[in-house]
Amino acid sequence: DVKVTQSSRYLVKRTGEKVFLECVQDMDHENMFWYRQDPGLGLRLIYFSYDVKMKEKGDIPEGYSVSREKKERFSLILESASTNQTSMYLCASCWGGTDTQYFGPGTRLTVL
């Protein structure tokens, strides 16, 4: 079975802190994604990576950056957390084309 793991299920941070969210997949997938999920808005793509060290902005990249130094690991970075970044963050991975995306369990981040 494909496994996508995220470093934390719940995280509480203070405004202005630097926050790292880690995602690891074990299926040698080329593509990895970071989404945020908010009630009534569904999932919105923050960043996408199609190879090591390669990234593309999604629909809402402002305030976020990403890092992919190894194929299996994709990190989301909040350089200076703000209260409007309180949300559920979901990582996903897949092979190419229209392949099914496999999701991690999510990290619920609260910024105080």
Add this chain to the structure above:
Amino acid sequence: AQSVTQLDSQVPVFEEAPVELRCNYSSSVSVYLFWYVQYPNQGLQLLLKYLSGSTLVKGINGFEAEFNKSQTSFHLRKPSVHISDTAEYFCAVSEGYNNNDMRFGAGTRLTVKP
């Protein structure tokens, strides 16, 4: 760019009743369509997907969906629901050019009552 509208934010039903969760999309080109389910405190998992071929797609847990190109719809159905089907359901559309073009709907929360 493509977009998805899920017409109902919440759908309450009684156990063993049939259910339909509605999804409409907009796109100027051919699309690929997906339904994902999210159980409480879990990530999303694929229920079914339409890529091509038969417009009636069968998925896991007894769910099926029908692609209707003329009505730009991809409604999800189950003839008899169980308590364990209580979850949030997301419809998604992709134009298939690359992996970052998938767009998700806002979700429909299905609550199955005993």
